[in-house]
Amino acid sequence: MRFQRLVQIALFVLFALLLWQAKYPLAEGLPVDLFLRLDPTILLGTMLVSGTWITDLFRGLAVLLLALVLGRFFCGYVCPLGATVDAADWMIRRKKPGRNGNAAEGNTRIQAWKYLLLFAVFCSVLAGVSLVFLVSPISLATRFYTVTVYPVLLSLADSCLWFVENISSYLGLDGAGYLQIKHVSFNANVFTAFFVTGLLLLGLLRPRFWCRNVCPAGAMFALCSRKPMVRRTVNDRCTDCGACIRSCPMGAISNEPQRTAHSECIVCLKCMEVCPENAVSFRWTFEKNAAPAVDPGKRRLVLSGCAGLAAGLLLKTNVGSVQGSAKDLVISRVRILRPPGALPEEAFLDRCVRCGECMKACPTNTLQPVWFETGIDGVWSPKLAARYAACEQACNLCGRVCPTGAVRPLSLDEKKYAKIGTAFIDRSRCIAWEEDRACLICDEICPYNAIVMRPVTDNRNTVPFVNENKCNGCGYCENKCPVLGEAAIRVSPHGELRLFDGSYERTAQAHGLVFHAKGGLEESFSFTKPKQDGNTSPEIPPVPSPDQLPPGFTSD
Amino acid sequence: MNRREFVRSSALLTASLALPVVWGHETKAGGAPDAVIAEGDPGPAVRAAIAGLGGIEQFVKKGDKVVVKPNMSFSNPPSWATTTHPDVIKEIVSLCVAAGAGQVLVLDNTLRDREMCIEQSGIAKACEVFPESRVLGLSEKKFFKDVPVPEGKELKSTAVMKDVLDANVVISAPVAKSHSSAGVSLSMKNMMGVVYDRAVFHTLYDLHTAIVDLCTVAKAHLTVVDATRLLSTGGPGGPGKVLQPRKVIASTDMVAADAITVDMGEWYGRKFEPGQVKHIREAHERGLGRMDIDKLNIKQVQA
Numbered sequence: 001m002r003f004q005r006l007v008q009i010a011l012f013v014l015f016a017l018l019l020w021q022a023k024y025p026l027a028e029g030l031p032v033d034l035f036l037r038l039d040p041t042i043l044l045g046t047m048l049v050s051g052t053w054i055t056d057l058f059r060g061l062a063v064l065l066l067a068l069v070l071g072r073f074f075c076g077y078v079c080p081l082g083a084t085v086d087a088a089d090w091m092i093r094r095k096k097p098g099r100n101g102n103a104a105e106g107n108t109r110i111q112a113w114k115y116l117l118l119f120a121v122f123c124s125v126l127a128g129v130s131l132v133f134l135v136s137p138i139s140l141a142t143r144f145y146t147v148t149v150y151p152v153l154l155s156l157a158d159s160c161l162w163f164v165e166n167i168s169s170y171l172g173l174d175g176a177g178y179l180q181i182k183h184v185s186f187n188a189n190v191f192t193a194f195f196v197t198g199l200l201l202l203g204l205l206r207p208r209f210w211c212r213n214v215c216p217a218g219a220m221f222a223l224c225s226r227k228p229m230v231r232r233t234v235n236d237r238c239t240d241c242g243a244c245i246r247s248c249p250m251g252a253i254s255n256e257p258q259r260t261a262h263s264e265c266i267v268c269l270k271c272m273e274v275c276p277e278n279a280v281s282f283r284w285t286f287e288k289n290a291a292p293a294v295d296p297g298k299r300r301l302v303l304s305g306c307a308g309l310a311a312g313l314l315l316k317t318n319v320g321s322v323q324g325s326a327k328d329l330v331i332s333r334v335r336i337l338r339p340p341g342a343l344p345e346e347a348f349l350d351r352c353v354r355c356g357e358c359m360k361a362c363p364t365n366t367l368q369p370v371w372f373e374t375g376i377d378g379v380w381s382p383k384l385a386a387r388y389a390a391c392e393q394a395c396n397l398c399g400r401v402c403p404t405g406a407v408r409p410l411s412l413d414e415k416k417y418a419k420i421g422t423a424f425i426d427r428s429r430c431i432a433w434e435e436d437r438a439c440l441i442c443d444e445i446c447p448y449n450a451i452v453m454r455p456v457t458d459n460r461n462t463v464p465f466v467n468e469n470k471c472n473g474c475g476y477c478e479n480k481c482p483v484l485g486e487a488a489i490r491v492s493p494h495g496e497l498r499l500f501d502g503s504y505e506r507t508a509q510a511h512g513l514v515f516h517a518k519g520g521l522e523e524s525f526s527f528t529k530p531k532q533d534g535n536t537s538p539e540i541p542p543v544p545s546p547d548q549l550p551p552g553f554t555s556d
Numbered sequence: 557m558n559r560r561e562f563v564r565s566s567a568l569l570t571a572s573l574a575l576p577v578v579w580g581h582e583t584k585a586g587g588a589p590d591a592v593i594a595e596g597d598p599g600p601a602v603r604a605a606i607a608g609l610g611g612i613e614q615f616v617k618k619g620d621k622v623v624v625k626p627n628m629s630f631s632n633p634p635s636w637a638t639t640t641h642p643d644v645i646k647e648i649v650s651l652c653v654a655a656g657a658g659q660v661l662v663l664d665n666t667l668r669d670r671e672m673c674i675e676q677s678g679i680a681k682a683c684e685v686f687p688e689s690r691v692l693g694l695s696e697k698k699f700f701k702d703v704p705v706p707e708g709k710e711l712k713s714t715a716v717m718k719d720v721l722d723a724n725v726v727i728s729a730p731v732a733k734s735h736s737s738a739g740v741s742l743s744m745k746n747m748m749g750v751v752y753d754r755a756v757f758h759t760l761y762d763l764h765t766a767i768v769d770l771c772t773v774a775k776a777h778l779t780v781v782d783a784t785r786l787l788s789t790g791g792p793g794g795p796g797k798v799l800q801p802r803k804v805i806a807s808t809d810m811v812a813a814d815a816i817t818v819d820m821g822e823w824y825g826r827k828f829e830p831g832q833v834k835h836i837r838e839a840h841e842r843g844l845g846r847m848d849i850d851k852l853n854i855k856q857v858q859a
Contacts, residue, residue: 024671024672025675175690178690178692178694178699180670180694180695180696363669363671363672364669392631392668392669392672393631394631394672394676395672431758431759437758437759438737438758438762438763438764439758439759440737440758441755441758443736443737443793444667444735444736444737444792444793445667445668445793446793447630447631447632447668447793449790449793449794449795449796453736453737461737462736462737476668480667480755482755482756482758482759549832550734550739550789550823550824550826551736551737552734552735552736552737552738552739552740552833552834553739553828553832553833554832554833554834554837555832
């Protein structure tokens, strides 16, 4: 097997292992988002659109500069999407060897698309809307493997469990019988699968269609590797047989075998392998052997820039957008709960590259990709699906694995103060309020002691009340509510606390919010101050006086 | 101090003075006490309490399959007193292993995320040292089997953990805590963690009656109540006021163990009679066990 293939497979396995490791408990110091931080589109796009320097992304710059030396090695060796495209090509192109269109007229014209797309994306940034997430290859690969492949693999493993159980019980081992595989499901997984499948099927037209013609990260590497220090050279043993032209997956050798479009070459070494004369080598040289570089053309560049700007402006003026002039309305976001520690919405959307790393890490599976609920520019961003699962109090993984800081990495203590929203009780659906049943599940499950059961005049049983100042919005109440269909207690983003910087704990306390019980001792609670802005919550009746019985006890 | 408290404390004082004599006599006569209250640190108190009942060998025979049912439904640290103390479970498992148990399963169908619960409660780590033991949060349907509840008044059938059904010995080891619907959550309420669907206990049935119904089919052979810490308010999930009674109550009678804990503890700053908790009174009336603790032979030991 070729050197490139071995390295590519090894690095893909590393990518998969790191993604797999984005789980609870998170291994300390393991850079599970390493590959995402290597992506130059994430680096530049996110920093440009958010207008901030994100230190954690500097590795992307290093990789980009390395292209000055090694060419587009990233595409051929490191990129997990490149590996996926190669695998797909291997499956769908086996009957078409050689028909790669490298020598075809218009090849370079199509290859220029990636520059146009890159330019369009950066122009959309001028309109204040980041479309980086649509085109970043590492984000796309991470999202694809998280949202579509991972749950399918788990489900397959689950259906193979009986087999493992039978074998191990035959061998006299009892442990396998207790294996439980987590069920993980994602919103918009079918949509994501279609999106990526479509992209991979482009391989029917040309090998590595995405990489050579579309990928903007590829375009950025290409810009840096017009004259790499390690480059393809051909010696005079070359007989012009053209084997290398036919084998090149990138169309980097178009007419003369001796000349190479270095910005298209991913250093896969295939040409070296197929050369019957051993005339091809890759080495440190300054030999002038470059084929004319792919030129997008000024007119097309201007057009694509205008298209990007227009796309940005269109998205910005969409009614669902929070990034536009209508941001005071924030209409469509009203029902969306963001992960704890998510930056204020506008900054959050600027930074979030929709990689899905947080969704992979989330131990309860409550983090789900948004589809179109928050407008087109919110697609694939994470939301809390409280009815489906809740946010675990003792977990802060979403912020810790986020490569761009869209969700801030918070300590467990700080995270408790990052209020996600507030629960409210729909009394007409609540079986304690409406049917006078002894249901306390929301109170029982609430990790923040924000729900209290109190006697009311019309009911024999106690009924739940929400103390809004203690509610973190974690969604456990909504998740466990036994009422079928829509829960009788639901979390809305009302009261969410999202800070660009600074301490959540101090800000929360300044608002009179109390989410943390130290050591579980009630004495250490600082009890809530009344809200200044007019309390809209129902008055919570006082704790039963000593001559009233606490819940669950009878008088004799 | 009101009259009731005075009567109780003088009775306890008299009993504690008289017990060594009375009980020493009874042991010679071969009668084990109905319940033992051991005071001390979690591990030693468990050991002393079970020893007081005649030793774990009374329950666990060589090669037995033992299921220990702690309360580990919440991913809170032991200091919150919402979950059984890891040292309590560790000691129980250790005793079972020493008695030759073939397998000791520590099981719960947890309310919160199962992996986080067994980790945060400290119970998984406490039992790591015993290769014969396994700490598991079982929540998938395949681990449960539907069983009829012939004596059920509300609950006619329910899906119970298969491991509980085919265990030789079931040990209920709850933490002592208040419960905003059941009053207290002790050994009987603890058994709701061996069923698949607990929501129906709230939505379809009278909770107290259903708990008693459940205990007619999922009955513990031995009950060890962890009252080393007691969650006096804010139960079952906490956070709430945590008391430190430093007691472990062991009995073969779930109702008696629960009744003793209610009587011994302080709940919402007050004292209660066992009969004031409806499921305890109902279990007594239906003959599941005894809550008339003043008529029981209760041994007190220091660990």
